[in-house]
Amino acid sequence: MSLPKGTSLFWRKSKKRWVLSxxxxxxxxxxxxxxxxxxxxRGAEIWALEWLRVQGIRPDVVLTQRRxxxxxxxxxxEKWIALRTKDxxxxxxxxxxxxxxxxxxxxxRFGTRAIAGLEVPELRAFIRDLREQRAASTTRNxxxxxxxxxxxxxxxxxxxxxxxxxxxxxxxxxxxELEARAVVRIPIEWARVLIADERIALEWxxxxxxxxxxxxxDGEIAGLRWGDVDMEAExxxxxxxxxxxxxxxxxxxxxxxxxxxxxxxxxRTMPLHPAAKGALVEWRERxxxxxxxxxxxxxxxxxxxxxxxxxxxxxxxxxxxxxRLGLPGEIRGHPVEFRATRASFATWLExxxxxxxxxxxxxxxxxxxxxxxxxxxxxxxxxxxxVLAIPLGP
Numbered sequence: 001m002s003l004p005k006g007t008s009l010f011w012r013k014s015k016k017r018w019v020l021s022x023x024x025x026x027x028x029x030x031x032x033x034x035x036x037x038x039x040x041x042r043g044a045e046i047w048a049l050e051w052l053r054v055q056g057i058r059p060d061v062v063l064t065q066r067r068x069x070x071x072x073x074x075x076x077x078e079k080w081i082a083l084r085t086k087d088x089x090x091x092x093x094x095x096x097x098x099x100x101x102x103x104x105x106x107x108x109r110f111g112t113r114a115i116a117g118l119e120v121p122e123l124r125a126f127i128r129d130l131r132e133q134r135a136a137s138t139t140r141n142x143x144x145x146x147x148x149x150x151x152x153x154x155x156x157x158x159x160x161x162x163x164x165x166x167x168x169x170x171x172x173x174x175x176x177e178l179e180a181r182a183v184v185r186i187p188i189e190w191a192r193v194l195i196a197d198e199r200i201a202l203e204w205x206x207x208x209x210x211x212x213x214x215x216x217x218d219g220e221i222a223g224l225r226w227g228d229v230d231m232e233a234e235x236x237x238x239x240x241x242x243x244x245x246x247x248x249x250x251x252x253x254x255x256x257x258x259x260x261x262x263x264x265x266x267x268r269t270m271p272l273h274p275a276a277k278g279a280l281v282e283w284r285e286r287x288x289x290x291x292x293x294x295x296x297x298x299x300x301x302x303x304x305x306x307x308x309x310x311x312x313x314x315x316x317x318x319x320x321x322x323x324r325l326g327l328p329g330e331i332r333g334h335p336v337e338f339r340a341t342r343a344s345f346a347t348w349l350e351x352x353x354x355x356x357x358x359x360x361x362x363x364x365x366x367x368x369x370x371x372x373x374x375x376x377x378x379x380x381x382x383x384x385x386x387v388l389a390i391p392l393g394p
Contacts, residue, residue: 002045006059007052008120009044010170018044021120021168022052023059030163073118074111076153077102083152092257093245101145105130115150115159120168127174136176143175184331184340185347186212192392193325195275200321202286206279207302207314210238211341213273213390215363218314218338219243220261227297229272229280235384236272240364244300244309256309266364271384275392314338345390352389358382 003009006023018034018041032051038044052059071079081099084090109126110118131139147166153159165171194200194208210221222244229238243261261267272280280301287295291307304310315337319329322336329336342363349359362383 003048004052004058004060006119007048008168008170009041009048010173011041012169018048019169020044020048020051021170022057024057071115071153071158072111073113073115073149074107076115076158077107077111077149079156079158080149080152083156091245091259097141098145098148101142102149105142106146106149115153116161118165120165120170123166123168123171124174127171131174131176136178139176140178143171183343184334184336186331186336186340186344188344188348188391190322190325190327191341191344193327194318194321195279195392197325199324202279202283203290203302204317204321206276206283208318208341209273209276209279209392211338212345213276213387213392214238214270215342215345216240216270217243217262217266217342219245219311220266222256222300222302222309222311223258223261224301225297226284226295226299226301229301231272231277231281235380236277237269237380238272239269240267244311246311256304256311258309261364263364268361268364269380270362271380271387273387273390273392348390349386352386354386354389358386362386 008021010019010021011017012019012033015033017036018038020032020034022030022032024030032048034044034047038047081095081102084095084098127139127143130142134142143166147164150159150164150166154161154164191208191212195205195212197205200208207221210216210224211218216224220240220243223242224238224240228241230236240261242258243266244256245259246256283301284295287299287301290305291299291303295301299307300309302310315335318338319336322329331340346359346363349362354362361379
């Protein structure tokens with residue numbers, strides 16, 4: 001016994017009930033909850049067939065009509081990308097990923113199909129096939145692109161469907177679970193040598209010093225300008241005002257672009273640890289060797305050879321530097337990434353007994369109002385004292 005095309009039957013665990021989803025000419029893909037006494041699938045199929053007959057609903061006919069009408073997935077994708085390109089809220093990196101997901105996975109499979117003619121079983125099969133080939137995070141990201149495309153197509157009137165089939169519970173159940181990402185923390189002894197050992201290039205010693213003593217993200221450090229650094233203040237400080245992101249894959253013509261920080265709270269003023277100040281003073285003297293002139297306030301602290309924004313492969317560089325020092329490039333089987341500097345900073349603050357509220361401010365987690373990035377002298381003194389608790393000499 002099988003249900004007609006345009007229908008699907010699934011068990012909703014939260015309600016412990018069978019649910020029938022079916023194609024409808026007006027309502028798109030509505031759902032009908034079956035009586036609670038029906039617990040076996042065969043009984044649910046019998047009930048669903050009889051209910052459809054009594055209601056006079058022909059999902060197979062509706063589905064055939066849908067297939068013959070409306071825009072294709074490819075046509076909707078083209079309109080959707082144009083729509084998102086004009087939306088200032090969509091980050092360039094997100095738009096790049098949307099294009100990649102469409103071109104590499106979604107359009108080869110569904111591009112010529114009418115978007116209104118898609119069915120839940122084939123969407124489920126698509127997710128199953130994808131999760132066999134790609135990582136769980138990639139599979140989920142492709143799904144979210146497809147789901148958002150369909151939702152926007154409905155909202156813009158490109159598809160006459162009140163229900164997002166890609167968001168159907170039966171499709172969502174095929175998504176793989178994300179593995180918990182291991183949080184790697186770098187031993188403070190390793191951090192000391194990365195900052196101080198002259199076998200490491202001075203530019204990278206300065207980067208590591210800032211990262212290990214502030215929790216600033218890789219892109220935030222790349223976005224730091226000399227005008228954001230005040231080494232004469234008491235205490236010395238630097239401001240995180242922007243970040244540098246990679247637009248497109250690094251190995252496929254990606255380029256560095258200045259953008260806003262990751263979150264509102266990420267815009268903040270940070271105290272400079274003595275180790276970071278010392279490294280930056282030394283690096284500023286050597287900076288002209290890279291660019292060919294003295295630095296100006298608007299110049300990046302860590303620029304590319306031409307003075308413009310740069311996002312080097314920091315994780316690979318850190319592992320290479322660790323190897324140069326005779327240290328392993330992985331911890332407990334996990335490769336060391338540059339973001340480990342941020343996790344290490346947070347851990348060292350906690351071990352030093354720094355209060356949670358202070359730790360949150362230093363990490364850029366505490367957002368109070370639009371002026372939260374500007375601290376009073378007393379608050380800055382408190383933050384500086386917390387940072388000084390990290391024993392990373394001098």
